Amino acid sequence: MTEKPDGGSTPGPASRSARTTESAPELLEARIRGLQHALGQLLENARRLTYGEHQRAVQLHRQLQEQTAIARRESRGLVDAKTAEALATAEPKARLLADRLAPGLGSIPPNDARWRSRQLVGAGIPSYVRIGELEPGTPVAAPLLRTNGWKVSADRNESARRLLQSVAMRLVAAAEPFRLRIDAFDPRLTGTMGLLGHLTTKYPQLVPRATHTAEQLHAVLSGLVDVSSLRASRQAQLGHKRFEDLIRETGRVTDPYRVVVLFDYPSGIDTLAQRDLLRLAATGGERGICFLVHHDPSMTPENDVDTKQLLDLLTPVAITNEKVEIAQLPGVSAKLDPPFDANVATGICDVVAELAEIAVLPTIEFNRTLPDRSTWWQPVTDELSTVIGYDDRTPALVRLRSGNPALPHVLVGGAVGQGKSNLLLVMIHGLAARYDPADLEMYLLDFKHGVEFSALGPATEREHWLPHVRVLGIHSDRAFGLAVLRHLSDELARRSEIFKSHGNVADIAELAPGPDRPPRILVVLDEFQVLLEDDDELADEAAKLLERLVRLGRAYGVHVVLATQTIEGVKRLSTRRDSIFGQVPYRIALKTTPADAQAILRNGNTAASELQFRGEAVLNANFGSPDDNQHVLVSFADKPVLDDLRRELWVKSGTTHPPRVFHLAEPARLADTAAAVQPELGRPWTGLPIAVTEAPVPVEVRPEPGAGVLVLGDGPTDALGVLSGLAFSAAAAAVDPPRFIFMDGTNSSPEVADGKGALVQALRQLGCEVETVDKHDDIAPRLFSLRDTVRHGHVSGETYLLGFGFHGVPRMQLHADGFFESPANALQDIVRDGPAQGLVTFGWWNRLHVCTEHLGYGRANVATHLFLRHPQDGVRAVCGPLVRWASEPHRALLWDGLHPEAQVVVPFAALRADEVDRAVELVRR
Known part of the structure; x- marks a missing residue:
């Protein structure tokens, strides 16, 4: 012992060494407890996590490593267990902090099994993103999206590209659909963004194809200038300084964060691009626009492009020997993550595309x-x-x-x-x-x-x-x-x-x-x-x-x-x-x-x-x-x-007048027309005009030669509709109910049975006498008897012959049994001479030449022809050589011989049984 002046003693060297050895575990344990307490305080305040707290967590972890390294040198055998316990406690806490700053896929390593699961895809945009790890299991995350961005330099360009590729992958995977977009400029054609190519193919609005030329970059930056300007105006209007505050208040999901990745800067950058880059990067953090710039100092910039101006606006990130250092984490050197597996990236892109497919906007009722x-x-x-x-x-x-x-x-x-x-x-x-x-x-x-x-x-x-x-x-x-x-x-x-x-x-x-x-x-x-x-x-x-x-x-x-x-x-x-x-x-x-x-x-x-x-x-x-x-x-x-x-x-x-409704694929409706227009005597309806007016197109039918209508062309239902319009409107306009003779040359075809029955019912409800001749064998005798009535002037009152499908009647041009002429001769006399006696014919043939064979080349003096689906040569034979007729469904071409041009009309549909009562009621008003 050494005597002290006051009579005390001072421990000698041997005593000090022994006491130090005895107290080393206790001192180390106290240090570890202090570090653990500090980490515990961070966790208690997790809801108020900031970048500084994450920085402290990383620094505390490094202090822990340094302290334990010293302790191991002094007393390895005594402290190994305590060290392992402390590290086991500190690492999960640091990892938890990183997970909260960069949640989901923003912080987990590339080889983690969770990258092969869809559970965390689209969980939310991280404002922090992983840059590497201190040691396996301890991630390091740094702020990105709320900053202007990073400038990344490296001893090897491949390392810088790998980091930016990793960051892009994490952002795309973590963001909700359409909440983030990444544009890349790759002037040296490295293809780095090809890792996300599967998503580019399906949803280029999320990750557009990388641009390679100055002109392409100009277009991207010009669009971003507009975006930045609009965001500035909207933020000022609503009183927000930062883009994320605007998103938080409005819930707007249609305006994404914008990330711009520049590889090999300043390669390919001209003065125009540099100007826009400086304008955008200066306020990028406030406007939701972030830049990831890989700086390659070996590249010579163009004249008037000062690279320092842009790089000074961004946070420096340096990579040396696979170690990443970022200015916001002084003294921390994180190990650069390995590249992502291409199959994993493709799987993530597929999931992101699926989520984008089903993404919807909030609905404004x-x-x-x-x-x-x-x-x-x-x-x-x-x-x-x-x-x-x-x-x-x-x-x-x-x-x-x-x-x-x-x-x-x-x-x-x-x-x-x-x-x-x-x-x-x-x-x-x-x-x-x-x-x-x-x-x-x-x-x-x-x-x-x-x-x-x-x-x-x-x-x-x-x-x-x-x-x-x-x-x-x-x-x-x-x-x-x-x-x-x-x-x-x-x-x-x-x-x-x-x-x-x-x-x-x-x-x-x-x-x-x-x-x-x-x-x-x-x-x-x-x-x-x-x-x-x-x-x-x-x-x-x-x-x-x-x-x-x-x-x-x-x-x-x-x-x-x-x-x-x-x-x-x-x-x-x-x-x-x-x-x-x-x-x-x-x-x-x-x-x-x-x-x-x-x-x-x-x-x-x-x-x-x-x-x-x-x-x-x-x-x-x-x-x-x-x-x-x-x-x-x-x-x-x-x-x-x-x-x-x-x-x-x-x-x-209180309106009762419906609008004029026109439908290309539908015929006109008799009941609807009857609701708007009353029929006129001697002017039966052929159909509706292709015009705004609701007035139907009539034909003049007077008791004189030439009266009548010849309906020509294919389509029994269309033809029945035309005859129904003519007959119904003629009956409704008559002073005294006329008489109708319905000759059915189709032999009562089921295709038109309902429409025929509805027409007969409607005419009878209007007070008309209706005679039906349905069988082919009955038509010829009835034509002869009707012709005799005309010849002898015995037609009693207004009468109409409705000839439905005369082309279907067999042996019309052969002499009938017991007669010295054909039924066609009788029909020709009826059509030609009947109007003067009060008998008017509305007849349908499928072709003009068949009608001509029945009625003669003069077609019995009838002037009015109405063509349905008919070959154009027959149409031109009647209407003139310059007429063009497309024979469209639910269209008819009317030629009355009075007007210089044929008129296209929309013919009526055949009546339905459920329309009869309404139609009759309307015309009786």
Whole structure:
């Protein structure tokens, strides 16, 4: 012992060594307990985890390793057990912290079995992402998505590419569908992003194909500049500094985080790209735009490209000898993860694609867009306006105005299945709820096979319809579309006269509400390009009329909505594109291709190609200018909800007059026509015109030679419909009930039995005597007796011979037993001489030459021919050599010899038994 001045003693070297050896385990244990306590404190505050806490966890783990290394050197045998226990406790806690910062697939190693499971795919976007591990089981995660991004340099370029590939894989796998998009620039064609190629093929909107040229990169960066600008405006509007705060409040899932990966920077970067990169990276962390830049210092930048400017905006990440160091974790060196297995990556891509396939947007119910019922049907002032959906919390308005500013017309476009029909229904019903039918009329035409508009008109299963609809074209044909445009052109001329009578008024908004002010007109032309597709006179006239309508309609209160899937390749639009679309300021584009997005919006505006979901739309009220894009979610037009609204509006209107309904695939209905028009004496109906008018096309039938109708062509049901229209309207208009003789040359074909029975029933309910001759053997004797009646002038009252299928009667041109002439001779006399005696023939033959054989080349002086499906040579023999007849279903060509041109009509369908009572009741009014 060594004496101290105060009489104490100081331990000698031997004593100090012994005491140190005895106390080493206790000191180490105390240190370990302190470290464990620190980690425990981190776990208790896990709900407030920050990057600093994760950093502390990693640093504490390294301190633990250093302390245990010292202790092992001093007293290896005594502390090994304590060390193992401490490490076993600390590593899971550090791992738990990393899992919470980078949840799910954001932090687990590439060889973990969970990568082969779909359980964690799409669990949520991690703001932190794994960069490697300290030792097996201890991950290191660093912040990424809420920063401007990383600049990654490495002693080997392959190591940097592997890290960026790993980060991209983790982000794609962890993100919910369409919540993240990764664009890559790979100027040296390394193919690094090929690991995600399976997803690129299926969903390029999630991971587009890597770009390789400066021009391609310019397009990507230009789009991102627009995205950043829109986000800045929206964040300022809603009072948020950061993108994630905006997402959290609005729940918006249609605006993804954007990640840009640049390989081998500054290779391929020119001054234009560098300028946009600097603009974007400076605020990227606040706008949800993140950059992963692999910096290759061996690459020489272009003149005026200062690489330091971009790299200084990003967090440095360095890789040396497979060790990763990041500035945010000073002193921490993580081991770089091995590359992902290609089969694992393909499996993950397949799962992500499956989730994207079933991903849906939150639904905005249509009723949310309607005003309070107390405000419905307010008088129109200077505009028609409606809400089609929402932009975050802001209603998305469409305002149709004639001036100040002029917003008269709308162009709607989108790919198949992206919600175009839903959008049109939302717009139509929204306007119908806001404005009275007296102030707003609608002309709705669909030129494709859709049936969405059919519910807006009357039907046998419902009594109501949308009361604003004046004309409804369901799968309209081009001829009817042209007829509607002609009608609207005439309406413009009519309104011009009204304006002049009020002192040369120049705008409908200048007219005060009242009976003298004509209603606004909404014209919806769905798939309008069909009108203009063919290179013919119809397309040329339609293009001219459409151009006139959009140019002049604004002042007269006519608003046009042009809807299409694509307008590319339409010849008639190539020369009139500017003159038509230059009058259409509103553009609404749903998800579509970049080419079609620019066709709908404007050259250079591809925003609609960036949309992810059905029902998303870009709303633009400035001719498609990119600066005026509004990203909206269109409300959902649920069919029962719309039907209830139509019923309510129909009851509110008190209307009883249905709209003019035109259907390409359907014949006209006698009962519907009888509801709108009363038959006239001596003018039986052949069918409806292809026109807006509801008045049928009549033929003149007077008691003189030449009266009658020859129906020619295939189709027994169509022919029966024509004869039914002629007979029913003639009977309904007669002063005294006429008599009918129905000769059935089809031998009572089952195909027409129901229609024939319904016609006979209807005629009898109208008070007519109806004689039916159904058997072939009975037809010839009856023709001879009827011919004798005509010859002797014994026809009693107005009589009609309905010859249904004379071509089917055998031996018509052979001498009948007991007669010196053929039944055809008798029929010829009846048709030629009968009208003067009060007997008129409406007869059907399947071919003109058969009719000619029966009636002679003069065809018994009958002037009126009506062709169904008939060869064109026969049609031209009657109507002239220049006539073209396509023989379409439910169409007939009428030639009466009085007009210079043949007229296409829509023949009536044969009556159904359940229509008879209604039809008879209507004509008896």
